[in-house]
Amino acid sequence: MNAISSQEKNPKAAVFSSEEEKILHSWTKAYPHPIMGLLEAMRQVQTWHLCVRPEDEEYLADLFKTTRAHVHQVATFFPFFTQKKTGRKRIGLCHGLSCAMAGSDKMAELLEKKLRVKEFETTPDGEFSWEEMECLGACEHAPALIVNEELKGKATENLINEIAA
Amino acid sequence: MSARKETMTKILTKHFDEPNLHELETYQKFGGYEGLKKALGLKPAEVTAEVKKSNLRGLGGAGFSTGMKWETVPPKDKLPGPRYVVANADESEPGCFKDRVLITKSPHSILEGILIAAYAIGAEDGFIFIRGEYAVQHKILSEAIAEAERANLIGKDILGSGFSCRISLMRGAGAYICGLDTALLETMEGKKAWPRQPPPFPTVRGLMNQPTVVNNVETLAMLPHILKDGSEAFAKIGVAKTGGTGVFSISGDVENPGIYEFPMGTPLRKMIEAAGGMKGGRALKCVIPGGASTPPLTASEIDVPMDFESLRGLGTFLGAGGVMVLDETRNMLETAHNIERFLAHESCGQCTPCREGSEWTTRILERIMSGEGVKDDIPNLQRVGENITGKVICALGDTVGMVVRGFMKKFPEDFSAKIPVKNGNQ
The missing domain is CATH 3.40.30.10 (Glutaredoxin)
Known part of the structure; x- marks a missing residue:
């Protein structure tokens, strides 16, 4: 159990630049409830990385104070989000x-x-x-x-x- | 004379030839935001009463009375907290593209409609949920919102009335099911788009569990005109139970596909003629009247008045007015397959009958198309269809069963002709 929690606490190796982090963070403030910004933030990630990677999902889960499972559900439900890189x-x-x-x-x-x-x-x-x-x-x-x-x-x-x- | 009558019965598309109608100044030149000003001079309940009297009905497909929908929002002393208005701009029904054109040409009419609805139900937050593939329209709307904010038409204390309302945009991510109100609300809450089982309806428990009115963008765009010119004038244009006009998307085998505005109750034949008639002069075989999820009509049924009740009488629906015209060269087995394949792809997977049934239906149709169909395939399609419709949470599942049965009923020969004699066909 310790191993898992220490893994969770690992500082996220630069998934996003500080500029990008600012943009993603702004989506937590865009609507009356923070979670309402999840789809738009994920859309942003998809356009940057041309896919939503596992480390992106983890980052978004932290940012929106939800579970990785929830974020993964959303990322795999909507056709716009891909797990494999699309073309530019x-x-x-x-x-x-x-x-x-x-x-x-x-x-x-x-x-x-x-x-x-x-x-x-x-x-x-x-x-x-x-x-x-x-x-x-x-x-x-x-x-x-x-x-x-x-x-x-x-x-x-x-x-x-x-x-x- | 007929040309004059046509311009008189156009409401939304009347000034669509104006190149700058999307800009606030031009929109206001043609009476834009006058409806809002009128509404702000009335009590919220009076606005709702006016809309109810106009016989405006939901133009996104459901056809429910807009005024009656608003009335079901509970009073604040019974259910406190914020109210929301959501404009459904997730247009994804095959055959429908009128919302895209409406947003492109006249974004302010939608914003004005949201503000009127918000004032009537006591909301201070309006949203436009727009499908991601409408990138151009998303930009047009965001510019229109900024323009309206600068003119104090959106924001705090609008035009000194004491009424405040923000409008924000949110984009979908490619799922057809989001066009359904409860799936749309789930998506707005950052979840996968699984429809909710009402009741409670969104007007009682909607976005973030608060009373929420979800209206189609075309419905909302009608509101400024109802307020400006009065509910009576609007009701007079349509038929007994449906006021005003509808903007129809006409596509398929016609000479001039595009959007056309007609008074409710205009015969389908006249609409096909307005779109330039049949392409290449070929004969008509089938019309899908309201978008891919509405059962088909045959060539002999096109004198039907296009309104909610008349189409129900023929076992189909007005839907969102996506008229798809198919000529004599089209095969209805292939047509039904295209639609069922679409529905199978877009089934959200929540209800088993729809998730499995849409796949089975598609695969049986594929087998018949490949020439390997068996005699039992047709009764099986019928049976599978009957076991989906009415046994699922949302309209998508109902559609899976209705579409294939509709095509088999109206065009049985296109199905049976493909089943070989060696497999039991007579």
């Missing part, structure tokens, strides 16, 4: 009904061919990863494509070539 440019292709009808399958094939990685995998230089996503709320631009949560519009061969250039 995370490409999302919608395959909801309107987008599937507009040929999202073909665009997925093109992405795989162009980036030479399978869905959810990252290119060796760390630049790109791609995945099919559920409805992106852009059915009038079917098949819709986003990069890092920003809507780029209707996926075409040209758009894919442009993004992957």
Whole structure:
């Protein structure tokens, strides 16, 4: 038992810079209750590290005064949070009904061919990863494509070539 | 003449051609924040009464009377502590994109709506929960909030009325289920998005266990107009039980997919025509009227007036007005599979019938699609569906059973045709 508690008390080896810590801390003050900032803080971590690592989860658990199990539940429930690094440019292709009808399958094939990685995998230089996503709320631009949560519009061969250039 | 009538019956999208409508100055030029000023001159209960009289109903899909929802917030002497208003901008229903356009074009109408709702229920904190994939819209809203704060429309003692209200933004992280009010509240509390089993409803025990009104952004955006022009004018536009207009997202096999605003009760046929009619002049086969989780209609049913009651009469729902149009070249087995696959992916896993049933349904549909279907597959799909709907906490699970049965009922030949004779098909 002593061993466990001393392990817990180990100073966290610089998981975040002091600048980053300040930003994460600010999310504990953003809403009427500190815990309400957890998702936004985790989102911040995901964008910095391109994933949420075990040491990040531990840090967030400490920061939000909750358990590691709770933080892990949240990190593994929401598709935006990943346990494996995404590309710096995370490409999302919608395959909801309107987008599937507009040929999202073909665009997925093109992405795989162009980036030479399978869905959810990252290119060796760390630049790109791609995945099919559920409805992106852009059915009038079917098949819709986003990069890092920003809507780029209707996926075409040209758009894919442009993004992957 | 018809063009004139159309502009008259537009409420939310009336000035969408104005390039700077997202800015406070332009918004105010067209009467923006006049509704709030009117509300602040009334007693909170009078605001609620006005909204109730307008027959405004929840445009996020549930269709519940907005005024009646607000009335269920308990008085402060019975249940003390803060009240909250949450704008649901987690639009994730396949086929729906009107909230995205509304936020992009007119963010202040949503802020004004939140303030009116907050004043009516005695809240001093408003939130907008927006899906993370709306990064552009998140920025637009945060700029609009800053602008409104500078003009003393948000913050302390708004326009000298003594009423104070903050508005903050929070982003989701890619889960469809967050669009459901109780799952959204769980997420806001920093938890995974498992829906709660009501009662108590959020208006009694919502965010952090305090009374909370969760309204869709389109519903909220209607409020300034109801207050400014009066509830009677609003009620008159729609049908008997539903006031005003709805902003419909039309997509799929039409010439001009996009958002279109119509008075409640406008026939579906007219909506398809407004979106440029069928793409390439092909024949219509099926319309999904309210977003992927609403059962389908056939081509012979499109004279239905688009309002909550009329669609219920045809065994489907108005939902959030996500009209998806499918032409004669589309296969309904594949369509049902696309939706069931989506629901299986988005099932939160809390209730066993939905978690398992959505997967089974998807896999049976895949087997039929691969040409390996057996005769029992169709009654099995029926049986699995019946054992999910009504036996789960939230509407997602109900949908799993309803969608596949809806498609099998309306388009049985697309299912049976794929089951080979060697496997027992006649």
